[in-house]
Every structure is written in C-alpha cells, then in structure tokens.
Amino acid sequence: MASIRIPKRVLVIDDETHVREIIQTCLEAFAGWRVSSAESAKVGLVMVNADPPDAIVLDVTMPEMSGLDFxxxxxxxxxxxxxxxVLLTARADLIEPDRLRRLAVSGGITKPFDATTLHQQIAQMLGWELL
Known part of the structure; x- marks a missing residue:
C-alpha cells in the first residue's frame, strides 16, 4: 500500500505583490506545496497564530513591522x-552564516532570486524532500 504524502504548507510574507505571486506560483508548481501569502508582517502574524504553517518564507524589509520584528x-x-x-532579502549581510545562526533561521535567499530553483533552495534549507 502506497503512503499518501500530505503537501507541506508554506506561508510567504512579503509586501511586494509580484514577489509573493512569483514565489507562490513556483512553490506550488515545482514543489507541490500549499502556499498562502500575507502582504505584511502584521497580517502574517495573525495567519500564523490562527493556523501555523510548516514553514515561513519571510521578507526582511517591510513597512510598519519588519521581518526581524516578526x-x-x-x-x-x-x-x-x-x-x-527562510529569510528573503536584498541585503546580503543578513544571510551570512553567523547572522542566520544568531537569528535562529533555516537559511536566507537574496533578492533577486532564481524562480526556477527557489523551491530546491528552500527544500534544502528546511531539510525537506521534494516529490
């Protein structure tokens, strides 16, 4: 009897609509994950508390509440x-290994990112197998 794999659930938090859409499309199409998104850290916090995802892809620089405050x-x-x-940032200094360890995050990806390999990068950082 084959085992049924439940898709991973990922929350993408980024204030840029097109970035959220690209990430969501790539993670759903290439990895088969269920992706939801939030346009701000405050909205993301409400979503996480209501229904915790398996992982979060988090933009660092956002208005009102930064990714680091989140x-x-x-x-x-x-x-x-x-x-x-997994942090998503235009600031390369934020994804240095020592900084990532201090922040207790799984990894960091710099913007701009390669949409065709994003799912592989995230899966590797999280220790997830791809289907």
Whole structure:
C-alpha cells in the first residue's frame, strides 16, 4: 500500500505583490506545496497564530513591522517558536552564516532570486524532500 504524502504548507510574507505571486506560483508548481501569502508582517502574524504553517518564507524589509520584528514575535510565542523560517532579502549581510545562526533561521535567499530553483533552495534549507 502506497503512503499518501500530505503537501507541506508554506506561508510567504512579503509586501511586494509580484514577489509573493512569483514565489507562490513556483512553490506550488515545482514543489507541490500549499502556499498562502500575507502582504505584511502584521497580517502574517495573525495567519500564523490562527493556523501555523510548516514553514515561513519571510521578507526582511517591510513597512510598519519588519521581518526581524516578526521573527522576534514568532519566537516569543511557544505555539509558533519552532516554525522554520527562510529569510528573503536584498541585503546580503543578513544571510551570512553567523547572522542566520544568531537569528535562529533555516537559511536566507537574496533578492533577486532564481524562480526556477527557489523551491530546491528552500527544500534544502528546511531539510525537506521534494516529490
């Protein structure tokens, strides 16, 4: 009897609509993951608390609440603190290995990113197998 694989659920948080759409399309089409998105860190925090995903792809630079502020709020809540996070940023200094370790995130991807390999990068950082 073959086992049924339940698709991973990923929340993408980015204030740029086209970036969210590209990421969602790529992760759904290439990896088969179920992807939801939030246009701000505040909305993302509400979504995470209501229905925690398997992982979060998080933009760092956003208005109102930054990705780093979101990360701090995520880590202080026992219900959400263990959700793995992959940072998405135009700032290469934020994805240096020591910085990623201090932030306790699974990895970081610089913008602009390669949409055709994004799912592979994220899966590798999270330790997920692709179907």
């Amino acid at each position: 990360l701090q709020a995520l880590r202080t809540n026992p219900e959400t603190q263990s959700i793995p996070v």
